Amino acid sequence: MSDSKPRVVAIVQARMGSTRLPGKVMLPLAGRPMIHHVVERLGRVPEIDEVIVATSTLERERPLVEYLEGIGIPVFRGSEQDVLERYYIAAQNYNADIVVRITADCPLLSPAITSRTIRVFLREYPKYEYASNARIRSFPRGTDTEVFSFSVLKKAHIEAARPYEREHVTPYIWMNPEQFAIKDIISPVDLQSLRLTVDEKEDYLLARAVYDSLYPDDPYFDIGEILQLFLLNPDMIKINQNIDQKEIGQ
Template structure:
């Protein structure tokens, strides 16, 4: 890898979410969730460009149009083969390093992404160099998720993965093969955190995110995940709004 690799953040989005269709264009604090998400990604200092990977379906035309209006590059591919979509986006935008995020995370923290990217880049001097780093979603609130990996590893996965869940979820082909890909230690908080949930999969998630964004904006546009924790500590009843929503598990 070059001394100055091109780092491309690719976010996936589509309108046909099974639990809350159209969620990425639903509004909170005066803007679509997708606009909040993309705007926060742009604040990450170690990312060279942000790309939206959506599908070729006509139903996702509004998603692509919003991203383009915001000046975000768009790549469109197969709805079910998300791995192939990511590989196509990485190629189209000249990525050496890929940061994978999902558009249902409107509170995603750019500083935390930078921490993961920084750890990944530091691992390039190791022998062998690092292939993959992630944010520990078991210890941080859900909704801050990000993974960083090499374009080489992504291309190998796209060529070889055949299991349906490895095509749909992009990175299982990598982290299920530690004997082949060098996995770096995940980014973890320095102390235990409550099990907050800040991603949007169901109406209760949306209700919480709307309340949080309305409280945080516009006065704290550069808020971080710690500000979100402080907000919920001051309003403990809010975290109960989506307490019953279960996260789908992938081994």
């Protein structure tokens, strides 16, 4: 990489085939598909140079691909199961020096939290090659951000062999700290009990309630406004409080 500013590309992995909530990335929030809001919120992160969506080559992804192409969002299509390969080729095709990994089930992701994670990485790169605010849980689920260099992604792509390492992209990196310089980003306030991701119907109902409450008056709402909403409406966070989180490898 040259001395010029590294090119930061956010790659959002998305698919229509979720087993727990099929087609969730196209479910409506404030009149637009969930994937629209994920990309829109990433667009408010100043450190990101480009946002692309990486999905599979399966026919069932057609509604997702057609929607994204219709609103001018770049789409890369690759392996359904080997998401690590999908990320590697997408990053290569879009000339990424630094990759920001985001999943499409996070319509309440925080531009502020993602921006902070990227800034910490860039400030300390190349001392650190991988940074995450989710490896040690302290931020809400659904604000997860992983940042890593293309060279680290290439090494993981070449060396990772186990199926869950290929499916989940980054386990090979963070399970081998002796090979990679890892930076964990910890929240100054412990918010790990908050669940803002969308895996189940109840998660979607919570996300919809947040969007219905905040988006019409402030489409740029962030984590502060969400927390304030929950303080004023404590019953809202009970909507999905009984969901068991599926961990990587289960």
